[in-house]
Amino acid sequence: MVETTDESEDIFTECKKNTERFFNEIDKSSPVYHQIATDIQKSYLDAWKNVINSSIALQQEYAAKTGMNVSMPEETMKEIRNMMERATKAYQNQNKFVFDSTETSKKIFDIFNENTKILGSLNKNMVELMASSMKKHS
Numbered sequence: 610m611v612e613t614t615d616e617s618e619d620i621f622t623e624c625k626k627n628t629e630r631f632f633n634e635i636d637k638s639s640p641v642y643h644q645i646a647t648d649i650q651k652s653y654l655d656a657w658k659n660v661i662n663s664s665i666a667l668q669q670e671y672a673a674k675t676g677m678n679v680s681m682p683e684e685t686m687k688e689i690r691n692m693m694e695r696a697t698k699a700y701q702n703q704n705k706f707v708f709d710s711t712e713t714s715k716k717i718f719d720i721f722n723e724n725t726k727i728l729g730s731l732n733k734n735m736v737e738l739m740a741s742s743m744k745k746h747s
Contacts, residue, residue, distance in 0.1 A: 618626075672679045 669679075671677070
């Protein structure tokens with residue numbers, strides 16, 4: 610059962626108050642979500658780094674214990690370096706794309722917010738005009 614209070618509030622005040630409470634809650638939780646995402650990404654990268662380094666160490670130990678010849682021709686070594694350089698470059702390009710996309714999105718939201726303010730002001734002027742027109746005809 611809903612308790613009634615002595616306060617007389619209209620529907621708009623109630624909606625504004627609850628909307629504000631909702632977005633305040635989102636504002637409080639956003640840093641937590643950001644930290645969670647950052648932590649998960651770091652854990653993921655650490656896990657893969659661990660897998661790769663463990664695999665290399667295991668293969669290195671196997672080669673040492675079996676007396677395997679692990680020397681490589683310079684061309685093979687060069688190709689390994691080139692492959693890693695291309696992978697690093699691809700990662701850098703991906704980061705640039707994400708950064709640029711994020712910046713563009715922020716600009717779009719800024720424009721959207723500015724347009725919303727302008728539209729709100731225009732709507733307010735139209736309401737005032739209609740209300741004054743209706744008062745004159747009453």
